[in-house]
Amino acid sequence: MNTVVVLDYGSQYTQLIVRRVREKGYYAELLPWDASKEEVQNLNPVAIILSGGPASVFEKDAPFVPDYILELNIPILGICYGLQSLVHKFGGIVEKSPKREFGHAVLKVKDDPLFEGLPKEFDVWMSHSDRVEKLPEGFFVIGESENSPYAAIRNKDGTIYGVQFHPEVTHTSFGDKILENFVSKVASMEKNWKMSDFIEEKINEIRKVVGNDKVILGLSGGVDSSVVALLLDKAIGKNSIPIFVDTGLLRLNERQEVEENFRKLGIDIVVVDAKERFLNNLKGVEDPEEKRKIIGHTFIDVFYETSMKLLEKYGNIKYLAQGTLYPDIIESKVSERKAAAKIKTHHNVGGLPEKLPFKIIEPFRYLFKDEVRKIGKILGLPDEMINRHPFPGPGLAVRIIGEVTNEAIKILQHADHIFIEELKKNDLYDKVWQAFAVFLPIRSVGVMGDYRTYDNVIALRAVNSYDGMTADWSKLPHEFLNKVAKRIVNEVDGVNRVVYDITSKPPATIEWE
């Protein structure tokens, strides 16, 4: 199939490029910037996009544009670092800029196929501290902003383009249109991609890989793994065995709800009680990364032992399926994303042991949550499950700062339940992307009924986001927060103070650990 090949130079937004292009109906795939010529050619490339990245082209060992890319003779678009590396390659000059540019800028554009159908001036989103100081021969400017005189450039033949801003982020007006123009006008590609094609393709792929073997699925009841459960059910029916692990780090009543939901869907699940085991392994551990690794390993141990127990009934189980999504991969910095920086180890990616007793199947490894929700809808997952807020695999363990204790779990479950219940009651649950409570292991002084109290603090977190990669704190009404805080302090023993988290991501992350 004709493909737009996106080369990854390590930007946190690389996958968004792929996704924007696919959203417009053109197939795109991601490869590392130093992929081999064969890997690129195997994809039938008809256009190349170079992503942004954290490096600077003038540093030693900076990633560069491989020669064979230019020899393919197909249109190339460089974004941010991609633009800078093209300029560098062709003999122009890129330098550290005296004025860094982060956030909005106004772009003024010339007539060009890349900007066809767009106004002459619009908002774009910038994130760079280097900038082009001199263009290579044969290149000229097609767009400028106040701080970037070379904000958009192209060569004379109209085969090589570069933009300093990020068309892939939603903060850039018409960014998706610019990418579409590049693919359809500059590269003359025909539409060839739909979400239903993706589902068909994955089903065929799973059947081909798995054959008549059994697959166990790590099912959390969350959106991602529930959609994987439906996909596997469609692809291999009873050969898929969903396993739900009760880690003891779940929300109040969560286990019962998951059992009930799958009963209604007519899919059998195996429930494993591993509460004690998780808690024992986490005893005395305070470091967030340590906790995540322990949880990742414990999950695998539990899956393995369960598969051994199922041996008699089902025979050998070779595969483990998970609902891993692309943000899990990006933030865990696994090997295929050499150029990206590590933020935190997601339990299901970097937290896995090196030697696994299973082959892993992750059909949504390159997708974002909202894409998975679309697939869930097509496959018939009920709305209330599709719209469930994301819940991390390490669960309450990353919402209890420091050591995880039984007492902290109980307090947090109760406080979290009140928060979520009130969000639902007040019609706010669907208006925020994710909301939860966090247990802080510090104590503060309070006064209740003339007595002095010295109790723990609960922090409330609610964020709005598109894909979990960036997020803003939700501006929940004060009266609402007031009501939740009052209920928590009155109803949850051991809590005498509630605070609300007002940091966005970045610079914070959504979870506290």
Ligand SMILES: Nc1ncnc2c1ncn2[C@@H]1O[C@H](COP(=O)(O)OP(=O)(O)OP(=O)(O)O)[C@@H](O)[C@H]1O
């Ligand atoms: N309690 C659990 N039992 C079994 N597998 C789990 C459990 N928790 C997490 N997993 C596995 O880890 C994967 C990643 O978890 P994650 O929370 O990102 O996805 P999810 O739970 O499927 O969806 P959501 O993000 O909406 O909660 C899951 O898709 C699932 O395969």
Ligand SMILES: O=c1[nH]c(=O)c2[nH+]cn([C@@H]3O[C@H](COP(=O)(O)O)[C@@H](O)[C@H]3O)c2[nH]1
């Ligand atoms: O399954 C998961 N395993 C993990 O280890 C994990 N860590 C964070 N998250 C979820 O990912 C999104 C982004 O979270 P952060 O801003 O905290 O990185 C948010 O939606 C988080 O809830 C996880 N999900």
Ligand SMILES: NC(=O)CC[C@H](N)C(=O)O
């Ligand atoms: N976002 C990017 O691609 C940044 C590129 C380069 N490191 C700069 O700061 O200009």
Ligand SMILES: [Mg+2]
């Ligand atoms: Mg989850």
